[in-house]
Amino acid sequence: MKKxxxxxxxxxxYKSKLFFYAVCAFSGITMIPLFLIIWELLKKGYKQxxxxxxxxxxxxxxxxxxxKISNEPIPGGILNGITGTLLILAISIILAIPVGICTGIxxxxxxxxxxxxxxRSLSDLLQGIPSIxxxxxxxxxxxxxxxxxxxxxxxxxxxIMMLPMIIRSTEESLKMxxxxxxxxxxxxxxxxSSVVLRILLPSAFSGLFTGSLLAISRVMGExxxxxxxxxxxxxxxxxxxxPTSAISLLIWEFYNDPNLAPLVWTSSxxxxxxxxxxxxxxxxxxxxxxxQ
Amino acid sequence: xENTINTNNDKYILELKNVSVAYTxxxxxxxxxxANIRENTVTAIMGPSGCGKSTLLRAIxxxxxxxxxxxxxxxxxxKGEDIFKMNPMKVRRLAGxxxxxPNPFPTMSIYDNVLAGYKLNNIKLSKSDRDEVVENSLRxxxxxxxxxxxxxxxxxxxSGGQQQRLCIARAxxxxxEVLLMDEPTSALDPISTNRIEDLILELKEHYTIVIVTxxxxxxxxxxxxxxxxxxxxxxxxxxxxxxxxxxxxxxxxDYLTGVFG
Amino acid sequence: xxxxxxxxxxxxxxxLILLLTAGVVxxxxxxxxxxxxxxxxxxxxxxxxxxxxxxxYGALPFITGTLITSLLALFFCIPFSLSIALFNGEYFRGTxxxxxxSAVVDLLAGIPSIxxxxxxxYVLRPILIDMGFSAQxxxxxxxxxxxxxxxxxxxxxxxxxxxxxxxxxxxxxxxxLGATKLEVIRTVSxxxxxxxxxxxxxxxxxxxxxxxxxxxMLIGNTNNIPMAISDTxxxxxxxxxxxxxxxxxxxxSSLMAIGLLLFLITATINFVAKYIMKIVNK
Numbered sequence: 001m002k003k004x005x006x007x008x009x010x011x012x013x014y015k016s017k018l019f020f021y022a023v024c025a026f027s028g029i030t031m032i033p034l035f036l037i038i039w040e041l042l043k044k045g046y047k048q049x050x051x052x053x054x055x056x057x058x059x060x061x062x063x064x065x066x067x068k069i070s071n072e073p074i075p076g077g078i079l080n081g082i083t084g085t086l087l088i089l090a091i092s093i094i095l096a097i098p099v100g101i102c103t104g105i106x107x108x109x110x111x112x113x114x115x116x117x118x119x120r121s122l123s124d125l126l127q128g129i130p131s132i133x134x135x136x137x138x139x140x141x142x143x144x145x146x147x148x149x150x151x152x153x154x155x156x157x158x159x160i161m162m163l164p165m166i167i168r169s170t171e172e173s174l175k176m177x178x179x180x181x182x183x184x185x186x187x188x189x190x191x192x193s194s195v196v197l198r199i200l201l202p203s204a205f206s207g208l209f210t211g212s213l214l215a216i217s218r219v220m221g222e223x224x225x226x227x228x229x230x231x232x233x234x235x236x237x238x239x240x241x242x243p244t245s246a247i248s249l250l251i252w253e254f255y256n257d258p259n260l261a262p263l264v265w266t267s268s269x270x271x272x273x274x275x276x277x278x279x280x281x282x283x284x285x286x287x288x289x290x291x292q
Numbered sequence: 293x294e295n296t297i298n299t300n301n302d303k304y305i306l307e308l309k310n311v312s313v314a315y316t317x318x319x320x321x322x323x324x325x326x327a328n329i330r331e332n333t334v335t336a337i338m339g340p341s342g343c344g345k346s347t348l349l350r351a352i353x354x355x356x357x358x359x360x361x362x363x364x365x366x367x368x369x370x371k372g373e374d375i376f377k378m379n380p381m382k383v384r385r386l387a388g389x390x391x392x393x394p395n396p397f398p399t400m401s402i403y404d405n406v407l408a409g410y411k412l413n414n415i416k417l418s419k420s421d422r423d424e425v426v427e428n429s430l431r432x433x434x435x436x437x438x439x440x441x442x443x444x445x446x447x448x449x450x451s452g453g454q455q456q457r458l459c460i461a462r463a464x465x466x467x468x469e470v471l472l473m474d475e476p477t478s479a480l481d482p483i484s485t486n487r488i489e490d491l492i493l494e495l496k497e498h499y500t501i502v503i504v505t506x507x508x509x510x511x512x513x514x515x516x517x518x519x520x521x522x523x524x525x526x527x528x529x530x531x532x533x534x535x536x537x538x539x540x541x542x543x544x545x546d547y548l549t550g551v552f553g
Numbered sequence: 554x555x556x557x558x559x560x561x562x563x564x565x566x567x568x569l570i571l572l573l574t575a576g577v578v579x580x581x582x583x584x585x586x587x588x589x590x591x592x593x594x595x596x597x598x599x600x601x602x603x604x605x606x607x608x609x610y611g612a613l614p615f616i617t618g619t620l621i622t623s624l625l626a627l628f629f630c631i632p633f634s635l636s637i638a639l640f641n642g643e644y645f646r647g648t649x650x651x652x653x654x655s656a657v658v659d660l661l662a663g664i665p666s667i668x669x670x671x672x673x674x675y676v677l678r679p680i681l682i683d684m685g686f687s688a689q690x691x692x693x694x695x696x697x698x699x700x701x702x703x704x705x706x707x708x709x710x711x712x713x714x715x716x717x718x719x720x721x722x723x724x725x726x727x728x729x730l731g732a733t734k735l736e737v738i739r740t741v742s743x744x745x746x747x748x749x750x751x752x753x754x755x756x757x758x759x760x761x762x763x764x765x766x767x768x769x770m771l772i773g774n775t776n777n778i779p780m781a782i783s784d785t786x787x788x789x790x791x792x793x794x795x796x797x798x799x800x801x802x803x804x805x806s807s808l809m810a811i812g813l814l815l816f817l818i819t820a821t822i823n824f825v826a827k828y829i830m831k832i833v834n835k
Contacts, residue, residue, distance in 0.1 A: 009731075016735035023644065026636030030709075031657045033702050037664060037672045102566030109563070119567045121827070122574045128823035129577065130763020131666075132790045133812045136797065140580040140809070160573065167570075180395045184459070187353050188466060189385030190412025193559035198412060202399035221665025224765035224790070228797050251667050255674075255770070268668050279663045283656075 041272060045265035053077035053266060057235060058250055064259040074260070078267050081250040083236045084151065088226070088246055089216060091155025096162040097212055103163075104170020105196060111175075127164035134160050135225030143229060151237065151244040154230035158222060162215040169211020173204040206289035213282035221275045223248040247271045304328040304369075305500050306352070306470055311366035313347050313356060321347040323524045324366075329470075329517075334492060334501045336515035336532065338508060340547065344524040345504045349472050352502070353389045354380045371469060385413065388463030388499075390473040394455035394480075396447030396462070402439050405447040405458055406430060409466040429461040432498075433491055453484025457491065464499065471495065473503040477510065489514050508548060512536055520544045577816075585810030591803060597810060603776040603792075610807035612814060614778045618786035619815070621779055622693050622768065623761035626700035627754060633701075634708035634757070638750070641709075642716030643742055644734075655710070662706035670770035673699040678771070687783040691773035694782040699771055700761045708757035715749030715833070716742055748833045755826040759819050765790040789815045 052075070059067075059076030067074050103119065110116045129137075134157045142153040177200060185195035201208070223246075231243040232253060247267055254264035306329040313322040322344040329335050337345040347356075352370075356362040357380050368375045375383045396405045406426045410417055417425065426443070430436040435457045439450070447458050456476060463471060473492075477485040492501060492514050505511050511518055511532065518532045520541070528535060528544045539545040588610065589597060600611020637658055645651040677698060678690035686694060719742050727737045743750075773785025774795055787795070789811045797808055 012733050012736065016733035019735045019738075020644065023636045023639050026633050027640040027654060030633045030637055030661075030705055031654065033672075034657055034661050034664070036676070037668065040672060040676055041668070099566045099569055102563050103570055106563040106567045115567070119570050122570050124823065124827060125574060125820055126570070126577070128759055128763075128819050130765065130790055130815055130819055132765040132793050133581075133763065133816050133819075136584075136793060136809060136812045137577050137580045139797075140584050141576065163570070163573075178393070178395060180391045180393060181397070183355055183358070184389070184391060184395050184462075185397070185408070185412055186358065187355065187384050187387075187389035187391075188409035188412055188462065189381045189383075190409070191381055192556045194412045194414070196559070199397050199399075199408075203397065205399065217663060221663075221667065223665070223667045224769075224794050227794060248665060248667055251671070252766075255667075255671065264671060268671055271665060272668055275665060276660055276663055279660065283659075 038272070041265055041269040044262075045267075045269035048073060048263055048266035049269065053270070054082065055079055058245070058253070058263070059260070060234070061257050061259045064257075064263075068259065074262055076263075078247060078250050078263070078270070080233060080236050080245040081247040081267065083238070084230070084233070084245040084249070085220065085247045087151050087238060087240065087244060088154040088158060088230065089220065091152060091240060092158035092162055092219065093212075093216065095155060095159035096166055096215070100163050100166030100212075101170050101201075101208065104167045105174065105201075107167065107171045108174035109196075123164045123167050126160060127168075129160075131157075131161060131222055132224040132228070135228040138225065139228045146241065148241065149229060149231035149243040150241045151230055152240040154226050154244065154246070155240070157225040157229050158219040161219050161222065161225070162212075165215035165218065166212055169214075170204070170208055173207025173211065174200060176207065177203055206286055210282045210286035213278055213285075217275050217278040217282065220278070221248055221271055223252055227252065247274075303331065303372075305331045305371055306502070307367075307369040307372075308348075308352075309367040309369070311348065311351060311364070311368060313344070313351050314363045314365075315361065317363070320524055322351065322521075325521075325526045327519060327526060327529050329500065329502065331500050332496055332498075333516040334496050334503065334514055335517045335519065336511035337502065337504045337519045337521060338506070338511050338547070339521035341506065343521040345519075345521050346474050348521070349474055349502060349504050350389075352470070352472055353387050354383050355389070381413070385409070385466055386469045388466060388468035388471045390456070390460050390463055390471065390476045392475045392478055394452055394459050396450070396455050396458050398446065398448050400447060401444045402430075402447050402450070402458060403443045406461050406465050408462055413466075425465050429465040430458075432464060432495065433457040433461040434487070435461060451484070453480050453487060456480060456484070456488060460488075460491065460495075464495070468499070470500045470502060473501065475504050475506060478506065485510075520547060522547070581809060581813040581816055585806055585813045588803060588806035588810040591806075597807070598814065601778060605804060608803050610804065612789070612807075612811050614776055615787050615789045615792050615811060616814070617778050618693070618772070619762055619788040619790070619818075621782075621786075622697045622700060622772065622788055623758055625693065625697035625782065626704060626761045627758050629697060629701035630705050630708055630757065631754070634705045634712060634753075635750075637705070637709035638712035638716050639738065639742075642713040643738060646717050655713070658706045658709055661702065662710075664703075666703070666764060666766040667770075669699050669703055670767035673767060673771045689773070689785075691771060692783050692785045693772065693779045696768045696772040696788075697782070699767050700764055703764060703767065704757040704760050707760050708753050711753035711756065712746075712750045715746040715753065718749075719745045748829055752826045752829040752833065755822060755829065759822040759826065762822065763790055763815060763819050765794050769794045 054077055056077040057080040058078055059074060064074045107116050107120060138153050138157040142156055143149055181203060182195055182200060185199040226246050226249050230246065232249045233243045233245045237244045248271060251264055251267050254260040254267060308325050308327045311322060311325045312320055314320045325348060337349065339345045350356060351364050352368055354375060356364050370386055397408055400408060403426055406429050407422060427436060435454060438454065447455060450458060477488050495501060515532045518535045519526055520528045522543050528539060528541045535544065536548065539548060598612050598616065601613045602609050602611045641651040641655050673695060678695055681695055682690040723741050723745065724737050727741050768788050769791040772787060772791055774787055774791065775785040776787055779786035793808050793812055800808055
C-alpha cells in the first residue's frame, strides 16, 4: 500500500516535470520566427544596402530588368518611399497627438462621468477597426471628395489608428501620478490649466512620450490603409494633396514585380529596422525614466 | 460650546463658523465646527483616524472644490474675509499647504520647486528677486546649506526629510498668512521628524500654523493650542497644556490615555 | 477665464472622438447602401457569387474564408501563447528570463504585416509545397499559420497578466495539500484566470479577423468557399485590399459593404472581450 502511494507521487512529479519542459519548448519555438525573419531579411537584403538606397528613387521595372540581365545590382533606392513615410507620419502625428493628449487629459480628469465612459468605449472601438477598413473610410471621406489619392488621406488614416493608443497612454500615465501632486499645485494657488500644463503633463511626460513613440512604430509599417488612400508615387513628393509613396507601399510594389523583387528584402530590412528600433528605443527610455 | 480661547484681545487670523463638510448628503465628515485661531500660534488638530481632521484642514485651503461631490458649508474667515467668497486661487496662495507625503514636483529642480508657486500664478520676478526668494525660503527651512551646491538638481533626489522641508519652503515662498500641515511627518523617520518639529517652532514667529497630527506627543511638543475631533465633531479646543493636563471631555481623556485611537 | 477655455478645448477633443466614430459609421453605411439595396442584405451575405461581368456580388465566400482562417489561427496559437503565458506568469514570474521572453514576444507584435507576408511567401510556402500540402502552397493553412504567429503576442501578453494575478495564497493552499506544480496550474491557476484568458483569446481573434496584408499575400485570392485547409480563398479584408483599386460603382459599394460587415464583426468581438474582462474585474 505504502509503495503504491509513493510510486504514484513519483509519477505525478514526473508528469509535472514533463509539462514544464513542454511549456519551455513551446515558448522557445514561439520566439524562433522573430530570429528567422530577421535572418532572412539580413541574408537577402544586405546586398542592396548601400547609399543609393537613401538617395535615389525607386527604379522602373525596365531599368531593373536590364541590370539583372547584365548581372549588375539593381539601380535606384527607396528615397520616394522614405520621404513619403516621413510626410505621412508627420501629418498623422500633427493630427493625432494634440487631440489624443487633450482627450486623454479629459478622461483622466473626469474619470467617472457618463460622457467619459462613452468616449473611452468609442476609443476602444476605434482601436479595434481593421486597418483596411480605416483605409476605405478615409477613402470615402477624403479621396473621393478631393478626386485624388493624397498623403493627407494617408496621414488621416494613420492618425485614426494612432489616436486610441495615445488617448490610452495619456490617460494611464496621468492616472499614475499621485493625487497630491495636483493638489500641491493647486494649493500653491495655481490655476487649473497651469497646474495641468506645468506640473501634471511634464510629470507624465515619459509615459506620454513612450506611448506616442509606440503608436508611431505601430502604424509606421502599415500598408493596407495606405494602399487605398495614398496609392504610391515614383517620385519624391512633398505636396500633401498628391499621391505619395511609402516604404511599405514600395515593398508591396516590389513584391508584385518580379524584376524588382531583390529590392523587396532591403526595403523590408530597413522598415523592420526602423519599426523595431523605435519600439526598443521607446521601451528603453521609459525604463530609464522610471528608475529616476 | 464656545470654542474660542480668550486669552487676550488679539485679532483672529482664522475663524471657522459652523463648518461642515459632506461627502454625500447623508454622510458628513465634518459637522458644525466653530473655532478661532490667533496669529503666530501653532494649533494641532488631533483625533482617531477618520475623525475628519484632514477634511477640516483641506477645507481651509478649499481643496474640496476639486471634487464636485463634496459639499462644504459654513464660513471660514481668513483675516476677516470669507474664503468662500474669495477667488479659490487667492485663498490657496494665502493658505499654504504641506501634505502627508513629501511631493516635490518631479520634473522641476530644487530651485524651480521653491518658485513653483510664482510660476503657477504667472508672477514674474527678476533674476535677483528669484534668487533671493529661493535662498530665503530654503534658509528658513534650514535646507540652504545642504542643497545650495546642487540647487539645479531634481527635487526628487533629496532624502524624504529634505523633500518635506523643500515642500515647506515651496509653501512659504509665497509668504502665506497661514501654513496648513497635514500630518507632515507621518512618512518620515524619527530624525527627520525632529528637524521638522524644530522648524515648525521657528516658523511660528512669522506664520500661523495649523497642523493635523495623529501623534499626541508631537502635538504636546509643538503646539500652543489643540483641537480634539471625534466622529466629525470638534469635541474640545483648548490650550495644549490645559488639554493634556485637565481635559474637559470624557472622550478627550479616553483618547489621550489611549482608550481608543 | 483661461481655465474655461482650457476645459473647453479638452472637451472639444473628446467630442471629436464621438464625431469621428459617427463619421466612421456614416461613411460605411452610406457607401454600402447601394449594394444592399441592389442585392438585399440577406441575399448579399448569403450569395456566393462575385461576378464583375454581370455586376452581381455576394459576401459569403469571404465571410467563411475570414472565419475559417481566423479560427484556425486561433487554434494554432493556443498551445504557444498559453505556454508563453505560463512561462512568464507562473514558472518564471518576475525573473530576467521572463522579461527577455516577453521582450521577444513584444517584438513579434511589432513586425509589420507585410513583412510577415513576405516571410510566409518566400520561406513558409516552399516548406508547405515540399511537404505536399498543395501544389502552390497558398491557401487557408498558410495564411492561418502566419496569422497564428501574428496574434500570439496579443493572446499571450494579456493571458500572462491574468495568470500572474492569481493570488499566491490560493496556490500555496494547493501546494500545502501536496499538489505538484502541474496540478496547481490545472486546479488553481488556470480555473481562476480562465475568464481573463478567454477574453485575451477573443481579442486575439478580433485581431486575426481584420488582418489584411499578410493574408492577402498568402491565401491565394480566389473567390470560392474554402472546403479544406489546403484550399485557396479570400478573406473580407483581403478581397478589399485586392480589388478596391480597380473597383467602382456597385463593386465599390459591395466592397464597402464587406468593410461594414467586417467592422461590425470586429466591433462585436471586441465588445464581447471587454464585457468578459469587465466581469472578471468585478
